[in-house]
Amino acid sequence: MSLGYLFGGGVGSEPHGIELYESSPLMRELYEQISGWTGLTSEQILRAELPEEQERRQSVGTIREAALALSVHDLLAEAGLRPSVIGGLSLGAMTASSLAGALGREALFTMLAHAGDAPGPGPDDPRQGVALAFQPANSGESADSPPPWHGREGVHRAGDFGPTADGSQRILMLAGHEAALQRLAADAAPGTIVPLPGRTIAVHSPLRRQFREFMAPYIATMPFTAPDKNLLSCLERGSLKTADDVRDMFERNSTDPISLVDVYEGMRDHGVSLALVMGPSIPEGILDFPFPVVHVERPEHIQLALTTAYDLGIDLSDAQGR
Template identity: 40%
Template sequence: MALASVFGTNLFHYDPKGVVEFYEAYPAVRASFEQAARWTELEVEPLLYQNGTYENETLRIRAVSVGLAAAQLGIQDVLADKGLLPDVVGGLSLGGLVASCVAGAVERQDLMRMLAEADHDPEPADAGRPEGLASAYLTPGFDPDRYYGERREGVFLSADFGYDAQGRVRITMLSGYRDALEKLAAEEPEGLVNVTEGADLAVHSPLREHLREVTRAQVAPVVFQDPRLPLCSCLEQRTLGTAEEVREMFVDNVVKPISLVHLNEELRRHETELALVVGPSPVMNALRYPFPAVFVDSPAAVAQAVAAVFEHGVRLRRA
């Protein structure tokens, strides 16, 4: 009988309305943004409203990452103040790094500084071949080799989100070379594979391999601790139990595909009875979970989370 806190993936563009409402309603969220701004030498307003102007794409992605992490941690603090302390945590991509903070494996200040200094390297692995992303909506029983894998040159599985809430389609994110993604989209029925406009980084794919050692050098001076809570990985179905495993997750997160399926199965193994999906995440809110889930993306959802704890008989742990 466990309560889980789950944190969503990075969002290169998102509507900050719910986060702004949290910021205005709760001192804990304001404190989280103020800390993030102080630690990274960024300003609160662009972190909160996502309205900054930046010299290049790397600087913009860094600011978005810091702002979203500040929002997720601040909202988690609001839940903790209500007594909703998780027994187990996990997240997707950026959310996995935030979950590491909540589990006590890395200090918030260190996470914010790493996000503010991350090298996203906008240059493609092949200078003559632009990269890209695509969303794919696949029917049950689909052949993965048709979309990615050895038979599909230049396309990789970047994220497996599992099935939509109705269980009708499997939602995935593909990454790779833009020409290969566009070729795949043209071969499929309209709307099945959609190449994302304005996305030019093949995230969570082998094309980011050159950043693995860059990231390893970045995290080398950071002090990691053994997690105090079960920390479920989204890179494979396992629970991270040591400081070194968490450090390696930070490095692998740059290259390996992420999977909500892996994360959910591991959360279920820890007897999760209710999950609180913390912060803005339109994709996460549209998915199927093997346990009840409350999407805490606006202040109104805090009361829903408290009610769900009582409805499902979740026994809360003490700090």
Template identity: 55%
Template sequence: MALGYLLGGGVGTEPHGIELHGAYPVMRRLYERIAGWTGLTVGQILEDDLPEPQEERGSVGSIRETALALAVHDILAEQGVHPSVLGGLSLGAMTSSCLAGALTRQELFGLLRSTRRCPDPDPSEPAHALAIAAVPAGQSVAALIGETEGVHVAGDMGDTADRALRIHLLGGLREPLAALAGSLPEGLVTLLPGRGVAQHTPLRAPFRAFVAPYVDAIDFAAPQRPVLSCLDPGRLASGDEVRDLFRRNPTTPISLPYVYEGMREEGVQLGVVVGPAIPAGLLAIPFPVVHVEQPEHIEKVVSSVFELGIEYPETGVGAC
């Protein structure tokens, strides 16, 4: 039996983990180190309002999300709990690679902080947006979008728990995306408020080009534990494959089923979910999961691991 860590993606716009930070010294020590690596304050990482400029906001928000995932890992490690398999969506895939030893924590946070230097879009250019598409079973998201120019499929989140819907992430230009949502029955396509970056679509090509030299400067290693890709089916087996994921992530659609089906094939019997990008109880994940946001959730993970008799090699990867 194996334990999987399933990390969410996206920008951490809302504060999470404040109670965990107060309860666990290991998390407080980690946040002090991250502050030293990034030049941010602990308050900026944990709970302060995010800055307004788009790429600065994305940089701080991604650091916030990554810090929480590493903190949960470290808190559980103190309790003797370690992941057998790791994977995640977008930023969560990059964080999983770090926890598996493919790059250091300082390298990951240095990369995330460097993205603030990417020029923001020209205000005269068309605005971008993200939306959720809830596609009825038996229908395709491609048919839903049709020939709508400027709208792209940015991700596949899988089936809902009742198998009635397939959830997809759409990204593109705000105007045609809003027009598409307005032309369909209510609830089929819903724009996400405050999401003005069309992640995982061709519209992020300028960001991908900007960040490429920073990615190429990192000496990636082969993961020391299994890491599932969210861009393609299967494991990331080498440093070059991890680098490829980092390079392609801004413009390539993501797939949660790639991650959880890969974990199922690796024998995962319990998943630890970190980050709000994977809502509790909504999706048909093929093994039980525990969402960790509060101190009592840590206790639930620890008790569940020992009740199930999950065993895993203790390699020491993922430490500060």
């Protein structure tokens, strides 16, 4: 029985982790380090308004989310918890790579800051968006019963979050042109396609090709190494074992669809019997995981994670600090 750490993706506009920050000298020290690497102040990282410009906003948002996730990891390590398997979605996969020893923290954060220099959309470019799709859990995607977005121009399947906790539905993510997503939602059964307000980047779709091409030369120079613990991919089922595996994931991350199912089923196959979710980026209580999950984003959650690990008999014999 082993412990897994799970890092979500996505960039929210609301600040989180303020109580942890105010109660933890360790976390405040980490934010000062990140400030030096990115040029942002600790206050900007923690809770200031995000910039208006699209790629700069995305960059600062990813720095904010990654900083909180790393802080939660470090606070759990200080309490004596250490994962044997680690994985995440999108930004979470890149954060997990750093904590699995494949990339230094400074290199991760300077890359996230560099992403803010990517060119944004032009005035004549179609607006982009993201939507959630809710399917009956037992529905397939065969030729006889294709999903409603199949063959729709400007709509791409971008992610799979798996079945809901009650087993009734499966949640997928779609990305594409905003107008195409709105038309799809209007044509589909009510409540089955839900465009997300304020999401202006068609993440994990071919529409991010320009961003991928901008980042590729930078990622080619990053000092990746082979992970020193089990690191799961979110782009396909399996582990990232070499420096080239990790570099390939970083390069493809912006344009390729992601799968939470691949991550948590990989954890299950590695014997994980408890997963700790770093921060708030995976909603609590909505999804069906094959093992208990504890979400950690507040001071009291550290003790809850410890108690749950001991109650489940997780092997912590090799636990150590950072």
